[in-house]
Each structure stands twice: as C-alpha cells, then as structure tokens.
Amino acid sequence: MRSNLMRFAGIVALPLVFLAFLFINSCEGPRGPAGADGKDGTNGSNGTDANETCKTCHNPNDVDRIKIEFQFSKHEYGEAAFEEAGNTSCAVCHTQQGFLYVVKNNVPATFTLNAGTGKYANDYATISSQALGEIGCGTCHASTHTTYGAADTVLTTTAAVPMTMWKGNKTINLTQDNGRSNLCIKCHQPRPMAKSTTLSDGDVINYDSLALDPNRMFYDSTTGASNKHTYPSYRMHVHYGVVGAVYAGMGGVPFTGSKTIQSSTHTTVASCQDCHMATVSGRGGGHTFMTQGNFNGCNTSGCHTGVSSSNSTLWTGPRNTIKGLLNSLATKINAAGGGTPILHADSDPETNLWAGLTTGNWDGYLNIYDPSSNPGAAWRNPSPSSSWTQAQKDANLALPKFPSLKYVQVGAMINFQFALREASLGIHNFKYSEALLQNSIDQMTTAGF
Numbered sequence: 001m002r003s004n005l006m007r008f009a010g011i012v013a014l015p016l017v018f019l020a021f022l023f024i025n026s027c028e029g030p031r032g033p034a035g036a037d038g039k040d041g042t043n044g045s046n047g048t049d050a051n052e053t054c055k056t057c058h059n060p061n062d063v064d065r066i067k068i069e070f071q072f073s074k075h076e077y078g079e080a081a082f083e084e085a086g087n088t089s090c091a092v093c094h095t096q097q098g099f100l101y102v103v104k105n106n107v108p109a110t111f112t113l114n115a116g117t118g119k120y121a122n123d124y125a126t127i128s129s130q131a132l133g134e135i136g137c138g139t140c141h142a143s144t145h146t147t148y149g150a151a152d153t154v155l156t157t158t159a160a161v162p163m164t165m166w167k168g169n170k171t172i173n174l175t176q177d178n179g180r181s182n183l184c185i186k187c188h189q190p191r192p193m194a195k196s197t198t199l200s201d202g203d204v205i206n207y208d209s210l211a212l213d214p215n216r217m218f219y220d221s222t223t224g225a226s227n228k229h230t231y232p233s234y235r236m237h238v239h240y241g242v243v244g245a246v247y248a249g250m251g252g253v254p255f256t257g258s259k260t261i262q263s264s265t266h267t268t269v270a271s272c273q274d275c276h277m278a279t280v281s282g283r284g285g286g287h288t289f290m291t292q293g294n295f296n297g298c299n300t301s302g303c304h305t306g307v308s309s310s311n312s313t314l315w316t317g318p319r320n321t322i323k324g325l326l327n328s329l330a331t332k333i334n335a336a337g338g339g340t341p342i343l344h345a346d347s348d349p350e351t352n353l354w355a356g357l358t359t360g361n362w363d364g365y366l367n368i369y370d371p372s373s374n375p376g377a378a379w380r381n382p383s384p385s386s387s388w389t390q391a392q393k394d395a396n397l398a399l400p401k402f403p404s405l406k407y408v409q410v411g412a413m414i415n416f417q418f419a420l421r422e423a424s425l426g427i428h429n430f431k432y433s434e435a436l437l438q439n440s441i442d443q444m445t446t447a448g449f
Contacts, residue, residue, distance in 0.1 A: 053148045053149065054148065056149075057152070065286075066286070066287045069280065069285075069286040069287040069288045070137075070287045070288070072283055072288040072290065073287060073288050073289045073290065074289075074290075075135040075139075075289065076134075076135070076136075078135075080094040081094055081095050081096075081132075081133065081134040081135060082134075084131075085131060085132045085133075086128065086131050086132065087131060088125045088126050088127060088128055088131050089122065089124075089125045091126050091130075091131035091132070092107075092124060092125060092126050092187075093186075093187035093241070094135075095126075095131060095132050095133045095134070095135070096133035096134060096135055096136055096138060096139040097126070097130040097131065097132055097133040098126040098130055098131050098132070098133070099135075099139055099156075099186075099187065100130070100138075100139070100142055100156065101126040101127065101130040102124065102125075102126060103142075103156055103157045103186070107123065107124055107125070107126075108123050108124065108162065108168055109123070109124045109162040109163060109164040109167060109168040110123045110124070110167050110168045111123065111167045111192075111194075111202075111203055111204055113201070113203075118201060119197050119201050119202045120194075120201055120202040120203040120204075121202070122164070122167075122192065122194070124164050139156065140155060140156055140183060141153050141154065141155065141156065142156040155180060155183050156183065157182065157183055157186060158178060158179035158180055158182050158183055159179070159182060160172065160173035160179075160182060161173070161182050161185045161186050161189065161244075163189055163190070163245065163250070163251060164189065164190075164191060164192055165189065165190040165191065165192050165193075165204075165207075165238060165245070165251055166192075166204070166207070166251070167192060167203075167204045170250060170251070172185050172189070172244065172245065172248040172250055174247075174248060174267070174271065176268060176269060176270065176271055177270075177271035177273065177274070180271050180272070180273055181244075181247075181271045181272045181273070184244060184272040184273075185244030185245075185247075185248065185272075187241060187244075188241040188242075188243050188244035189241050189242070189244045189245055189251075190238035190239055190241060190242045190245055190251055190418075191238060191239035191241070192204045192205075192238075193205050193207075193230075193236070193237070193238050193414070194230070195228065195229050195230055196229065196230040196231065196383075199228050199229065199230065199231070200228040200229060200230075205229060205230070207251075207253050207411070207414065208253075208254065209407065210253050210407045210408070210410055210411035210414070211253050211254050211255045211256070211407075211411055211443075213407055214255075214406065214407050214408035214411070214443055214446075214447060215406055215407070215408065215447060216406065216407045217404065217405075217406055217407075218405045218406055218407050218409070218410045219231065219232055219382070219402075219404060219405045220404050221382070221401045221402055221403055221404045222404065224382060231381075231382045231383035232366055232368060232382060232402055232405060233366065233368055233370070233381065233382075233383065234344070234365050234366055234367075234368045234369075234370040234373050234374045234377070234381075235365065235370075235373070236366055236413075237364055237365065237413075237414075237417050238414055238417055238418070240353070240421055242417065242418045242421045242422055243421070243422040243423065243424075243428060245418070246418055246419070246422040246428055246429050246432060246433060247266065247267065247272070247422070247428045247429050248263075248267060248429075249261075249262070249263030249267050249429055249431075249432040251418070252414065252415050252418045252432070252436045253411035253412075253414050253415050253436075253440070255408075255411060255412075255415070255436075255439040255440055255442070255443045256439060256442075256443075257435075257438055257439030257440075257441075257442030257443060258438055258439070258442055259434060259435040259438045259439055260435065261432065261435045261436070261439070262431050262432065262435065263429050263431055263432050264429050264430050264431045264432065266428065266429055267429055267432075269303075270303070274297045274300070274303075275291060275297030275298065276289045276290070276291060276297070277289065277297075278294060278296040278297030278300075279296045280294070281293075281294040281295075281296055282294060285297070293309060295307045295308055295309075298314070315427070318425070318426050318427065318430045319424075319425035319426060319427065321426065321430075321434065322419060322425045322426035322430070322433055322434065322437065323357065323358065323359075323425055325419070325434065325437035325438060325441065326357065326358045326362075326416065326419060326420055326425075326437065327358055327359050327360070328437075328441055329412060329415075329416050329437055329440055329441050329444070330343055330358060330360055330362050330416065332412065332441060332444040332445070332449045333409065333412055333413060333416060333444070333449075335449045336403045336404075336405065336409060336449070337378075337379075337403060338403070340378050340379075340400075341360070341367060341378070342366055342367055342378075342379065342402070342403065343360070343362045343364075343365070343366065343367060343416075344362065344363055344364075344365035344366060344367040344374065344377075345360050345361045345362055345363070345367075346361055346363050347361040353421075353423065354420050354421060354423060357420060357423070357425060358420065362416075362420065363420075364413075364416065364417040364420055364421055366379075366402075366413075367379055368380070368381050368382075368402055369381040369395070369396045369399055371388060371389075371392040371395075375395075377399065378399065378400075379399055379400060379401075379402040379403075380396055380397065380399040380400060380401050380402055381396050381402075382401075382402055384396050406447060408443050408444060408447045409444070409447075409449070411440065411443075412440040412441075412443065412444050415436040415437060415439075415440045416437075416440070418433070418436055419433045419436055419437050
C-alpha cells in the first residue's frame with residue numbers, strides 16, 4: 001500500500017516541476033537584436049619592466065664598478081661628514097643633506113647685518129635638521145631612483161657659484177663641459193676670513209684692501225690691537241677648499257708685481273671631471289676622483305700627449321717652479337719671527353695633507369698656541385679663550401708674543417695658502433699660482449722682508 005502511494009506522489013510531482021520550469025523561462029521572452037558596437041578606446045602604452053630598467057645601471061659595468069671606485073674616494077672614507085654633523089655652517093659641504101639644502105633653497109653666499117646687534121652673520125648655512133649625512137651618490141645625483149632612467153644621473157647643480165669668501169660679490173662660472181665643474185666648485189672653494197665680532201662687526205675682510213694698502217698695520221703686538229679685524233690665531237686662514245678658486249683664477253689677493261695675473265688654458269677648455277674622472281688607471285680616475293699618477297685625462301685628443309711623472313715640460317718643471325716660489329715666500333713670511341718661524345710645520349702626511357710640497361712641510365696654519373689644536377706652539381695666542389683652564393692660560397703666557405703683522409704679510413699668507421692647498425703644485429692653474437706667489441714675494445721684498 002505504501003509503495004503505491006509513493007509511486008502516485010512521484011507521478012504527480014513531475015508535472016508540477018516541469019510546469020514551474022516552463023513558467024520561469026517564459027518570462028525572458030525572445031532575444032532582441034544585437035546593439036551597435038561601442039567607440040574604440042585609446043591604445044595603452046606598454047608598462048615598464050622594473051627589473052630590466054634597474055639592470056641598465058645595476059650591472060658590473062656601471063653601478064657596481066662605480067661603487068668600487070667610490071670606495072677609494074675621500075668623499076667616501078673621509079671623516080668630515082661625522083665630524084661636522086650638526087654644524088650648520090660646515091655641513092653645507094661636509095654632509096649630503098646640508099649640501100642638498102643649500103642647493104634646493106638657493107641659499108645665498110652673503111653676510112647680513114643684524115640691525116639690533118650691529119654684527120654681520122654668514123647666511124650660507126643649512127638648518128640643524130639637515131646638517132647630517134655622508135657624501136654619497138645622492139649628493140651629486142639628487143634624482144637617483146626617481147625616474148629609473150637616464151635622468152637619474154643628472155647632476156644636482158651646474159649653476160654659477162657665488163664665492164662665500166667674497167660674500168657673493170664674485171662668482172665662478174666654468175661653462176665648459178656643460179658647467180659640470182661648477183658642481184665641484186660649489187664645495188671646493190675658500191671659506192670667508194671674517195673680522196672678529198668682539199673687535200669689529202664680523203663682516204668679511206676686504207681682501208683687495210690688503211693689496212691696496214700693504215703697509216697698514218693689521219695686528220700690533222706692542223699694543224695688542226688688531227685694527228678692528230681679528231686676532232692672529234692658529235686657524236687664521238681661508239680653509240682648505242681653495243682649489244676651485246685657483247682653478248678658476250679667482251679669489252687670491254691681487255698684489256701687483258713682476259707677473260701679470262692671468263690663467264692657464266685649463267681654466268677655459270678643461271673641466272674638473274676631465275682629469276679627476278678620467279679612465280681608471282691604478283687608484284686614480286673614475287669615481288675615485290683621484291689622479292694618483294693617472295695621466296689619462298691629460299693625454300687625450302685635443303689636450304696633451306706624453307704627460308707623465310717624468311715629463312719635465314708639463315709636469316716636473318712647473319711643479320718645481322711653484323715649490324721653489326712657495327719656499328721663497330715661506331721664508332719671507334717667517335722672517336717676522338726673527339729666527340723662529342711663524343708658520344706651522346708638520347711632516348706627518350696623515351695630519352698634513354700638504355706634507356712634502358714645501359721643504360719646511362708648512363701646512364698654512366700659524367704656529368700659535370691652541371690647547372686642543374696646537375699645544376706645542378712657539379708663539380703666544382693674543383686672544384686666549386675664557387674656556388681655557390688656568391694651566392692652559394699659564395702655558396700660553398709663558399710663550400713669546402706673536403709678532404706684529406702688516407696687511408702685506410696677511411695677504412701673502414692668504415696667497416701662500418691658496419698656492420699650497422690647491423695641492424697640485426700649480427698643475428691646476430700654473431700661471432695664476434705663479435703670479436700670486438711671485439707678486440707676493442715682490443711686495444714682501446718691497447716691505448723689507
């Protein structure tokens with residue numbers, strides 16, 4: 001009985017399911033005609049294959065090679081980035097972020113007078129939050145890893161360079177090679193020698209006046225007066241980056257004398273990169289930025305042939321001439337000491353970058369007492385610091401007074417620093433270095449030294 005009922009229920013259920021299926025499908029109705037084609041879209045450009053783009057630079061022939069070369073550059077292994085971090089004035093050249101800040105913000109190389117204090121302040125500085133970072137790829141190529149193409153290697157700046165030494169009143173602009181040398185000179189330039197903010201207003205010393213009024217007293221040891229300039233000190237100098245100014249034939253004290261102040265051909269036809277980034281040989285060239293006996297940059301088409309460390313015409317001869325002039329000028333500068341040199345000497349090449357360039361191993365500093373920098377000095381510091389201990393003050397007082405200086409002597413010191421610290425013994429700009437030194441010697445001779 002039960003099985004019959006189940007068969008009956010199945011017979012009844014099938015038509016109901018079938019009818020429901022027909023009912024649902026009958027709601028759609030017949031399919032209408034196809035609509036018109038839509039408007040064609042714009043063809044898309046192919047996407048960039050990141051891996052392939054990266055390999056255009058990151059391969060053994062390019063970035064890997066440059067990285068190895070850079071390890072031999074003082075930009076890489078020098079300690080200045082750590083020593084000057086946080087120093088908003090020095091960091092503009094010694095740290096990456098400081099340099100990028102002054103370039104991006106076009107910070108002027110001017111001195112501004114504070115009307116309230118009556119003192120000048122150097123405007124060429126970064127801010128404390130940007131006074132750090134080691135020199136690296138992004139210092140000179142600030143667009144690195146922004147386009148992943150050729151634009152990544154564009155130089156951070158090739159603009160003309162207002163000289164901080166002259167508070168922006170003189171500008172260096174080397175236009176050859178698309179102005180690439182200006183990038184180097186942005187940092188490799190002298191720093192200002194400013195007046196004391198205690199004795200005077202802190203403005204930049206007028207370097208031309210040193211030549212125009214050579215017999216005027218700069219510092220009188222008898223009275224201790226410094227003619228409202230600055231007291232002589234161990235670090236009375238125009239810093240170390242003079243090579244850019246010497247190469248451009250600018251910035252030195254323009255004494256008149258037996259030589260016409262002019263520049264060699266290098267200044268207008270060659271760039272810093274031509275020699276310092278020439279094809280690598282040994283430890284020099286490429287991104288080492290060193291020469292180190294590499295003459296590939298000299299011996300190129302349109303320049304020289306046969307330049308080597310033994311070439312008397314283009315290498316040893318000019319260098320011996322400049323070395324002789326440096327020695328002669330040093331003798332005249334030291335004459336103020338009456339037998340005790342006033343220039344500081346250091347024969348250690350680790351602490352004196354210019355050891356061996358002069359017979360006396362002078363480094364451009366003055367041999368004046370400073371408890372941290374020059375504790376073994378021969379001469380008394382005319383302006384001891386209030387922060388010194390009593391023992392340091394006593395040690396200073398035990399030394400003889402530093403001798404008086406005239407404008408001509410200070411100008412001769414500046415030119416001596418220029419010609420010494422450009423470090424090539426005249427190869428960068430022989431005619432300019434020769435004129436600065438010889439005319440300084442002439443003026444010192446006229447002044448009785």
